[in-house]
Amino acid sequence: MIDTGKAFCAANKQFMNGIRDLAQYSNKDLLVETSLTKFSDNLQEMISYHTTLFDQTQRSIKAQLQTFVKEDIRKFKDAKKQFEKVSEEKENALAKNAQVQRNKQHEVEEATNILTATRKCFRHIALDYVLQINVLQSKRRSEILKSMLSFMSAHLTFFHQGYDLFSELKPYMNDLGAQLDRLGVDAAKEKRDMEQKHSTIQQKQDFSSDDTKLEYNVDAANGIVMEGYLFKRASNAFKTWNRRWFSIQNNQLVYQKKFKDNPTVVVEDLRLCTVKHCEDIERRFCFEVVSPTKSCMLQADSEKLRQAWIKAVQTSIATAYREKGDESEKLEKKSSSPSTGSLESGSEPKEKLLKGESALQQVQCIAGNITCCDCGLADPRWASINLGITLCIECSGIHRSLGVHFSKVRSLTLDTWEPELLKLMCELGNGVINRIYEAKVERMGVKKPQPGSQRQEKEAYIRAKYVERKFVERQPASVSPPEPGPKVLPLSQEEKRLSGTEKSPLAARSSDSGIQRSADDSREHLASTLSTNSLCEPEGEKRDPPVPRDSTQLRPGLQLYRAAYKKNLPDMAEALAHGAEVNWVNAEENKATPLIQAVLGGSLVTCEFLLQNGANVNHRDVKGRGPLHHATVLGHTGQVCLFLKRGANQHAADEDGKDPLSIAVEAANADIVTLLRLARMNEEMRESEGLFGQPGDETYQDIFRDFSQMASNNPEKLNRFQQSDSQKS
Structure with a gap:
C-alpha cells in the first residue's frame, strides 16, 4: 500500500508539471494562466499532504510492527525453542530411568539423579516460557492498537488539511464558474457574428475555383520548401491510397499522418533521387519520386499542384548540390517557427463549449x-x-x-x-x-x-x-391479459409492405460503381443521397396515442415491449423501474425483443433509450433477424445508422440466408445500401491498416456524426442536397 501510494504521488507530480506547462503555454490568456497556476499550486499542496500521510504510515505501522516482529516475537521464538529442547531432554530422562534394571543399583541412582535435574530445569524453562507468552500477548494488543491509532490520526490530519485547503479555494472556484458562464454567452454571440460574416462572404465570392497556393521557397526561414496534402500509395499488397501531409525540408521528403506525429522520412537525401510524371496508372495527377533504394508513388489534387510539387522537388535537388550551410542551423529555425496546426487545435475547446x-x-x-x-x-x-x-x-x-x-x-x-x-x-x-x-x-x-x-x-x-427502488409504486399481483400487440412480420410480408409504399426516387440512381468509392467520395455521395427523413423523425409525424394507464397492469417485460412499439418513453421508464428486463423475449411473437418493437414503431429515440439501458443490438428473433435486419426492411435509415454506430453485426444472415446489405439491395434503398457498404468498407480498411492508424475508421465516424447532426439540427441542408440531385436528374 505504501509503495503504491508513493507511486501515485509521483504520477500526480508529473500531472502537476503538465498543468504548469499548460499554464506557461497559455501566458497570453491571463484567466487561463492564473486559474491553472492556482489549481496546480493547490493540488501540489495536496500531493505534499499525501506524501506526508504515507511517511507517517511508514513510521506508525510498518516501523513499529516490524520492530515488534523482529525483537519481541524473536525472543518468544527463542524461548519456545529452548522449552522444546528441555522437554525433549526430560522425556529422554524419563525413558532412561524407566529402562534401568532394579538389580543394578549404581545405574538406578545415576538415572534418578539425571531425571531430578532435568525435571527441575524443565520447570524453570517452562515458567520462563509462560512468562514470554503473557508478555507477548499483552504487548501485541498495545502495539497493534497504538499503530492503528497513529495511522488513523494521520488520516484525520490529512483530510482536515485537504478540507481547509479547498474551503479557501471554493470562493475562487465559484467566481470562475460565473466567469465561464459569461464566456459561454460571449462565445455564442461571437459564433453568430462569425456565421453572419461567413454567409455574407459566401454570397459575394465564388468558391468554385481552385485558389490553392502553389508557391515554393527554397530559402524559407523555417527550412520548409513546400508543404501540403498528397495521396500516397501504400507498399502493401492492397496498394491502398492514404492522404498525408507532405513537406520538403532539409533536403528530405517527409510526411505526417497527424499534425503532432513525428515526420516519417520518405527520401533521406534529395540529391540521390529523381522525380517524374506517371501517366500509366489509373489515377490522375500522379508523380513518382525515385531513390536508389525505393520509389514513392504520390498523387496531387490537381494538375497545377502536381506541376508545382514536381518543380519544387527538382529545385530542391538542384539547391541541395549547391548548399554548403550547416543543417543543424536549419533544424533550429524549423523548430522555432510557428505552426498553423496549433491554431486549428485551439478552436476545438471553443466549439465544444458552444455545443455544451x-x-x-x-x-x-x-x-x-x-x-x-x-x-x-x-x-x-x-x-x-x-x-x-x-x-x-x-x-x-x-x-x-x-x-x-x-x-x-x-x-x-x-x-x-x-x-x-x-x-x-x-x-x-x-x-x-x-x-x-x-x-x-x-x-x-x-x-x-x-x-x-x-x-x-x-x-x-x-x-x-x-x-433498491423502494419508492416505486409496486404493481398489483393480479394482471389482466392485454390485447395483442403488433407481431413481428415474416420477411416476405415486410417486403410486400415495403414494395407497396412509395420508394425514394434516389434509389434508382444507386449503382455499384457509384457506391464503391474512396472514403472522401463516399462523404459527398452520402450527402447527396440521404433524405431528410432518413436520420430523424419528421416534425409533423402523427404519433400513436399514449399507452392507457391500465397498461401498468402488464408484467414489466411485456409493458416495456408494448410501450417500445408505441414510442412511449415514460411507460418504458416505468417498466424498467418495475424490474423489466431490457432484453425481454416475447415467446409468443417470434421471440422479439423491445428493441425490435422500437424498430417496428419507427422511433429513433426509443431505440436510443433501450440501447442506453443495455439492450443487445445483435439479439435475433426466431427468424434469425436482428434490429438491423428489421430497420433495413422497413427503410428506417436513421435506425440503421444508429445500430451501425453501436456495433451491430451487418454480416449476420437470417434463416433465408440474407444479410442486411442484400436486403437493402433487393429493396433498392440507396441510402441504406450506402451506409452498409460504407461501414463494410471501413472494416476492410481497418483490417488492412492494422490496430494503429485507421483512416477509414476516422472518415466513417465523421460521416455518421456529420449527418446525424445535420438531420437533427439542419434538415434544410439535406433538403438542399435532395433538390439539387433531382434537378440534375
Missing part, C-alpha cells in the same frame, strides 16, 4: 430540469443519459459510484451530445422520472435530501431510489 451550452439550454427547458432531480439544487450541469434526468455535481458523483448499469453520467457543458441523446433527454426529464421513482416518498414519510444535506444522506437516498 446548447445542450444545457435544450435540456433545462424541460419541466423540472432546472433543478437537480435528487436534491433540488438549482442550475444542474450534469445528466444521467439512461434515466433522462439532470443532476448537480455532487449527486452526479454518487450516480457514477452506482455503476453504469444503473446510471450513465455525462456533462451538459463539457461533453459533446449526439442529437438522438438530446431528444432522449427532452422526452423524459426530472418530472417524469420522479413521478415513477418517488411515487411513495410522501406516503412512506421519507425526507428528500436538500442541497445542503450531507453527502451520506444523499447517497443513502439515491441508492434507495434507483438501486
